[in-house]
Amino acid sequence: MEKWRIENFYIYLLMKANFEGGLRMRIAIDAMGGDFAPKEIVLGAVEGAMEYGVEAILVGDEKQIYTYLKDCPKTELIKVRHASEVIEMGESPSKGVRKKKDASIVVSAQLVGEGEADAMVSAGNTGAAVAACLFKIGRIPGVERPAVATLWPGIYGTVIMLDAGANKDCKPEFLLQFALMGDLLAKTAYNIEKPKIGLLNIGEESTKGNDLTLKAYKLLSKADINFIGNVEGTELLFNKANVVVCDGFTGNMVLKTGEGVANFIVTLLKQEAVKIWSDKNFSEEFKTIMSKAQKRLDYTEHGGAPLVGINGICIITHGRAIAKTIKNAIKMAMEFVKSGVVKEISCKFHVE
Amino acid sequence: MEKWRIENFYIYLLMKANFEGGLRMRIAIDAMGGDFAPKEIVLGAVEGAMEYGVEAILVGDEKQIYTYLKDCPKTELIKVRHASEVIEMGESPSKGVRKKKDASIVVSAQLVGEGEADAMVSAGNTGAAVAACLFKIGRIPGVERPAVATLWPGIYGTVIMLDAGANKDCKPEFLLQFALMGDLLAKTAYNIEKPKIGLLNIGEESTKGNDLTLKAYKLLSKADINFIGNVEGTELLFNKANVVVCDGFTGNMVLKTGEGVANFIVTLLKQEAVKIWSDKNFSEEFKTIMSKAQKRLDYTEHGGAPLVGINGICIITHGRAIAKTIKNAIKMAMEFVKSGVVKEISCKFHVE
Known part of the structure; x- marks a missing residue:
C-alpha cells in the first residue's frame, strides 16, 4: 500500500502521458455490486477515472447510472455499458452466472475476456465474481x-x-x-x-x-x-x-x-x-x-x-464499498495491470 | 465467568463445609506443564487450594516441587505425587503418552481415571492432555x-x-x-x-x-x-x-x-x-x-x-499460565465438577 501512495504522482504522470498519447487503461466497473451501489460506485468511478486518467466503463442499469452521473463533473473518461440484470448477494454464484448472462458482474468480466477492458472491479457477490471470471476470462493454463x-x-x-x-x-x-x-x-x-x-x-x-x-x-x-x-x-x-x-x-x-x-x-x-x-x-x-x-x-x-490465476485482472472489493474504496480499487487494478503479474504467472505455469 | 465471581464466596463456604465434614474435592495439577512450570504451577496450586478449600495434588518431579513448596505457606491441602517424566510442548502427543507412562500429564489423568482425584488441570501440551485423558480417563460411552x-x-x-x-x-x-x-x-x-x-x-x-x-x-x-x-x-x-x-x-x-x-x-x-x-x-x-x-x-x-466428552473433568489452561491462571483453573475445575456436566452428557449419550 505504502509503495502505491509514494508512487501515486508517478503513476498519474505515466497514465496521463499514455492517455495523451492515445493509449489509456480501461477499467470495467460493476456498477450494481455492493451495499451502496450504484450511487457510491458511480461516484468512485468518476473520482478514480479523473484522478488516475483511466477510462472507467460503468456496467449496469444505464438509467440508474445516468441518474447519479448527472451530478458528477463531466468527463470523457466515463463510459457506460448497459447490463439489465444483477446477481444478488445471497444468490448462488454458479447458478446466477449461468442464468443471468446480462448481469453487470458477468458483462464486466466479459469486457475483460474480450479485450475491451484491461481490468475489472466489483464490490458484488465474491462467489459470483469468481464464477463470472472463470466463465468469461478463464484460468491461466496450468492453474x-x-x-x-x-x-x-x-x-x-x-x-x-x-x-x-x-x-x-x-x-x-x-x-x-x-x-x-x-x-x-x-x-x-x-x-x-x-x-x-x-x-x-x-x-x-x-x-x-x-x-x-x-x-x-x-x-x-x-x-x-x-x-x-x-x-x-x-x-x-x-x-x-x-x-x-x-x-x-x-x-x-x-x-x-x-x-x-x-x-x-x-x-x-x-x-x-x-x-x-x-x-x-x-x-x-x-x-x-x-x-x-x-x-x-x-x-x-x-x-x-x-x-489471481485468471487470465486478466479482477479486483474484488468490500461489499460495503463507498466511493473512496472504488477509487482505491481502480488504482489497485491499474497497478496490477502494470505489474505484469498475469504474464508472469502464465510463464511460470506454462513451463512447469 | 461473571457468575463465578459472584458465587465465589458461596463456593468457598460450601467447599469449606464439605472439607470440614471430611469431604473435600481433590484436584490433580500437572506441575510440569507450561512455560513457567513448575514454579508458577506450584504457587498457583497452593493459592487455589487455600482459597477454595480443595486438595491440590501436585504431580511431577517431587524434588523440584518441594523446592518451590518450601517458600509457600504450609497447608495440609497440598499433596505431592511423584512422576518422573515430562511430555514436552513439541513432542508428538500420542507417541509421548504411549512411551512416557510416568509423565506428569499421564499420571494426572490416571488419578482422575482411578478415582483418586475429581478433576485435573494442565498447562502442558494440549494434544498430550487429550491423549492422556483418552488413555487414562476414557470417553463417555457414545461420544x-x-x-x-x-x-x-x-x-x-x-x-x-x-x-x-x-x-x-x-x-x-x-x-x-x-x-x-x-x-x-x-x-x-x-x-x-x-x-x-x-x-x-x-x-x-x-x-x-x-x-x-x-x-x-x-x-x-x-x-x-x-x-x-x-x-x-x-x-x-x-x-x-x-x-x-x-x-x-x-x-x-x-x-x-x-x-x-x-x-x-x-x-x-x-x-x-x-x-x-x-x-x-x-x-x-x-x-x-x-x-x-x-x-x-x-x-x-x-x-x-x-x-468435554471424557468421563471426568480436565481443564486445559494456557501454556503461558502463571500462578493466577492456575488458581482460576482450579476454581473452574471445581465448578465443572459441581455442575454435574459429565453425568448430564452420559445420560444424553446413553439414551441416544
Missing part, C-alpha cells in the same frame, strides 16, 4: 484454481494471504499453486525480491495441522520458493511472512474473525472510555489515537483483493 | 470425540466455542456431538436455560460453507437443540450464540487469530499514542483504558478450557 488474495495491513507492511474465499475445499496441490502465484504477486506488484512464503497453520512445527496442511507442508518444502514454514494466526499481522497460503474456508474465516476481533476491541475500549469521560466527551488525544488506528484498519482506505 | 471447549469473553458474556483443537479433521457427525455437549455445558455450568447454538461458518446462509459445514448444518437443523444457524467470525464475540461449534483446526485457527489481532491492535494504538506523548508518557486516562481492556482479554484472568 487449477484461481484464488482471492487479501492484503492485510501488517505492522511492518502488507501481508498477502491467499486463498481468502474462492475455494472452500482444497487439495494440497491447490495450496502449492497459491504459493507459486503469491510469490509472483509479491515480486511483481510489491517489488519484494525473495518473498517469504508461509503456510497458515495451528502450530509452528511441521507435524502440526490437519490432513490438508500436513500434506501441503511437504509440497511447499520441495517447491522452488522461499518457504519459511508454518505461520500461526498470532503471527499473521506481525509480518513473519510476506505471503501466507491457506484454503479458502480458513482464509475467509480468519479474515472475518480478524474484522470481528478488531470491532470487539474498539467496542471494549470505548466502553472503558465512557466510564472515564461520560457523555462520550473523550479527550482529543484519545479520539486522535482511535481514529488513526481505525484508519489503518479501514477497508475503504484499501482497494480490495485481486483474484 | 465419538471429546472436544476442547474455549470460553470467549464476549461483549455480553461468555461464548463457548468447541472444538478448539482436539480434532483437526472432523466428520459432520462430530460437530453434531459437539453441539449436544456444548448445549449441556451451557445449561449445567452456565445456567442458560435454552442455549442458542450456532455453527461457525463463512456466511449467514445455509448454502454457505465448505463440505463439512454444509453437511453439519443439515444435521444441526434436525437436532433437538436451539440451533440458530451460522455464526460468522465477525459475530462470534458479539454473542449471537451462546455455543458455537466448529472443527478443531478452524477453532484453533480462530482462537490464535483472535489473539494475534488483539495484540496487533494494542500495538497500533501504542504506536499512535507514542506520536502524541513521547517517551511513553501516556496520560493516566489512556493507561487506565488500555489496562482495563487488556484485563478483559487476559488469559491469566480466566481459568482455561474444559475438555
Whole structure:
C-alpha cells in the first residue's frame, strides 16, 4: 500500500502521458455490486477515472447510472455499458452466472475476456465474481484454481494471504499453486525480491495441522520458493511472512474473525472510555489515537483483493464499498495491470 | 465467568463445609506443564487450594516441587505425587503418552481415571492432555470425540466455542456431538436455560460453507437443540450464540487469530499514542483504558478450557499460565465438577 501512495504522482504522470498519447487503461466497473451501489460506485468511478486518467466503463442499469452521473463533473473518461440484470448477494454464484448472462458482474468480466477492458472491479457477490471470471476470462493454463488474495495491513507492511474465499475445499496441490502465484504477486506488484512464503497453520512445527496442511507442508518444502514454514494466526499481522497460503474456508474465516476481533476491541475500549469521560466527551488525544488506528484498519482506505490465476485482472472489493474504496480499487487494478503479474504467472505455469 | 465471581464466596463456604465434614474435592495439577512450570504451577496450586478449600495434588518431579513448596505457606491441602517424566510442548502427543507412562500429564489423568482425584488441570501440551485423558480417563460411552471447549469473553458474556483443537479433521457427525455437549455445558455450568447454538461458518446462509459445514448444518437443523444457524467470525464475540461449534483446526485457527489481532491492535494504538506523548508518557486516562481492556482479554484472568466428552473433568489452561491462571483453573475445575456436566452428557449419550 505504502509503495502505491509514494508512487501515486508517478503513476498519474505515466497514465496521463499514455492517455495523451492515445493509449489509456480501461477499467470495467460493476456498477450494481455492493451495499451502496450504484450511487457510491458511480461516484468512485468518476473520482478514480479523473484522478488516475483511466477510462472507467460503468456496467449496469444505464438509467440508474445516468441518474447519479448527472451530478458528477463531466468527463470523457466515463463510459457506460448497459447490463439489465444483477446477481444478488445471497444468490448462488454458479447458478446466477449461468442464468443471468446480462448481469453487470458477468458483462464486466466479459469486457475483460474480450479485450475491451484491461481490468475489472466489483464490490458484488465474491462467489459470483469468481464464477463470472472463470466463465468469461478463464484460468491461466496450468492453474487449477484461481484464488482471492487479501492484503492485510501488517505492522511492518502488507501481508498477502491467499486463498481468502474462492475455494472452500482444497487439495494440497491447490495450496502449492497459491504459493507459486503469491510469490509472483509479491515480486511483481510489491517489488519484494525473495518473498517469504508461509503456510497458515495451528502450530509452528511441521507435524502440526490437519490432513490438508500436513500434506501441503511437504509440497511447499520441495517447491522452488522461499518457504519459511508454518505461520500461526498470532503471527499473521506481525509480518513473519510476506505471503501466507491457506484454503479458502480458513482464509475467509480468519479474515472475518480478524474484522470481528478488531470491532470487539474498539467496542471494549470505548466502553472503558465512557466510564472515564461520560457523555462520550473523550479527550482529543484519545479520539486522535482511535481514529488513526481505525484508519489503518479501514477497508475503504484499501482497494480490495485481486483474484489471481485468471487470465486478466479482477479486483474484488468490500461489499460495503463507498466511493473512496472504488477509487482505491481502480488504482489497485491499474497497478496490477502494470505489474505484469498475469504474464508472469502464465510463464511460470506454462513451463512447469 | 461473571457468575463465578459472584458465587465465589458461596463456593468457598460450601467447599469449606464439605472439607470440614471430611469431604473435600481433590484436584490433580500437572506441575510440569507450561512455560513457567513448575514454579508458577506450584504457587498457583497452593493459592487455589487455600482459597477454595480443595486438595491440590501436585504431580511431577517431587524434588523440584518441594523446592518451590518450601517458600509457600504450609497447608495440609497440598499433596505431592511423584512422576518422573515430562511430555514436552513439541513432542508428538500420542507417541509421548504411549512411551512416557510416568509423565506428569499421564499420571494426572490416571488419578482422575482411578478415582483418586475429581478433576485435573494442565498447562502442558494440549494434544498430550487429550491423549492422556483418552488413555487414562476414557470417553463417555457414545461420544465419538471429546472436544476442547474455549470460553470467549464476549461483549455480553461468555461464548463457548468447541472444538478448539482436539480434532483437526472432523466428520459432520462430530460437530453434531459437539453441539449436544456444548448445549449441556451451557445449561449445567452456565445456567442458560435454552442455549442458542450456532455453527461457525463463512456466511449467514445455509448454502454457505465448505463440505463439512454444509453437511453439519443439515444435521444441526434436525437436532433437538436451539440451533440458530451460522455464526460468522465477525459475530462470534458479539454473542449471537451462546455455543458455537466448529472443527478443531478452524477453532484453533480462530482462537490464535483472535489473539494475534488483539495484540496487533494494542500495538497500533501504542504506536499512535507514542506520536502524541513521547517517551511513553501516556496520560493516566489512556493507561487506565488500555489496562482495563487488556484485563478483559487476559488469559491469566480466566481459568482455561474444559475438555468435554471424557468421563471426568480436565481443564486445559494456557501454556503461558502463571500462578493466577492456575488458581482460576482450579476454581473452574471445581465448578465443572459441581455442575454435574459429565453425568448430564452420559445420560444424553446413553439414551441416544
